[in-house]
Amino acid sequence: MADYDVVVIGGGPGGYVAAIRAAQLGLKAACVEGWTTPSGQLALGGTCLNVGCIPSKALLESSEHFDLAKHGGLDAHGVRVAGVTLDLPTLLKRKDDIVGALTGGIQGLFRKNKVDWLRGYGRFEAGEQGAWRVSVQGADGGKTVSATHVVLATGSRPRPIDAAPVDGKTIVDNAGALAFDAVPKKLGVIGAGVIGLELGSVWRRLGSQVTLLEALPEFLALADPQVAAEAHRQFVEQGLDIRLGATVTATKVGKSGVQVTFRDAAGEHSTTFDKLIVAVGRVPYIEDSGAREAGVNINERGFVVTDAQGRTNLPNVWAVGDCTPGPMLAHKASEEGVMVAECIAGQHGHCDHAVIPWVIYTHPEIAWVGQTETQLKNAGLAYRAGSFPFAANGRARSLGVTGGFVKMLACAKTDRLLGVHIVGPHASELISEAVVAMAFGAASEDLARIVHAHPTLSESMHEAALAVDRRTLHL
Secondary structure (H helix, E strand, C coil), rough: CCCCEEECCCCCCCHHEEEEEHHHCCEEEEEEEECEECCCCECCCCCHHHHHHHHHHHHHHHHHHHHHHCCCCHHHHCCCCCCCCHHHHHHHHHHHHCCCCHHHHHHHHHHHHCCEEEEEEEEEECCCCCCCEEHHHCCCCEEEEEEEEECCCCCECCCCCCCCCCCCCCHHHHCCHCCCCCCCCCEECCCHHHHHHHHHHHHCCCCCCEEEEECCCCCCCCCHCCCCCCHHHHHHHCCEEEECCEEEEEEEECCCCEEEEEEEECCCEEEEECCEECCCEEEEEECCCCCHHHCCCCCCCCCECCCCCCEEECCCCEEHHHCCCCCHHHHHHHHHHHHHHHHHHCCCCCCCCHHHHHEECCCEEEEEEEHHHHHHHCCCCCEEEEEEEECCCHHHHHCCCCCEEEEEEEEECCCEEEHHHHEEEEEHHHHHHHHHHHCCCCEEEHHHCCCCCCCCCCHHHHHHHHHHCCCCCCC
């Protein structure tokens, strides 16, 4: 008999949630995680909680408060603030305290649900009588346990580029960019995607002169073109210097910072930054898990191949999150973790990948779910579009944040919602209404007929739905 029904390798949002849900369903579960903080403490939560989603949002929130106070954003409210200074150590401590509270909270959830935390890094291989053996190297020594089911939740790591090797001091990845001990006067960011824009926004608000070097000729190519254009306009107005079609070819670290050479349509250029952030995406991390050696099917891009319910090609071996194909998003990983745990328990677990929301937590926020106009046109699908600007929304005017809009795309024949795209205040919260609607196959008319509280930003969702049928009321 195996020591555990389920052993999850990886304690990020996909892994720890899979372990908790498995335990809730009566399975004996363990989670292997050896993440170590800079202070030497072991922590659950993976990249997201430790050096990703949570600390970056904490810095975004703090930096926005500083920016409002420092640069007159409160003047229109009749609030006069003078002599504003930045206490960077306190700002960073707040971020660390939030991270510590949340990672510690997962330990509490493990205790409550009787999930064993195996402290270290896990590797699995075939065992006896159809079970899998999982060795744990780390704080728990050379411990080996057996499991009926193994769930790979090993996550991802920053994508390296040869032209800018990370040294952790002058050239950093997303983790290093969360812990500068001083505000860089000139900051370079390679990559103008989600991570680059969020980290660039943090340090721009705190006083850096920020330049983003994006190799692609388009800005936010994954987003709806109108949303991307509006976001680009606002970012440039804020002072972000965004260079498109700019490929970094070399870097050289010296006493005065890092010299970056890049090439664009106008030729080759060279500039020097105090710090450089490499934010060109992430790649799946499965090294040292034993997956390749055990014969797990891994595609040419390094992702673990699974079916719609997270099964790999090996019996009782599953995979969730960033190490599998699809968007590298914490909420996608968590829902896959729930799905896999329920399937292991004999239930009908499900994760609808067609309605996974995307969010960029900049100012303005950007969020979308479903298909863009570009995708619909390329697929030859007939659709109707409706949009509504936040400038015509009473709550947005009260907040003093009137840039951006809500845009809805619906099937021309059935009116079923195909995509919803938002750029503007609290887009990350507003998008959930669209996710629910699309998950239940709603039409734009359904949202147009639902009463939305007044005055709220959600009224812009209502008006955008009305706009699909060309009958907005407040525009």
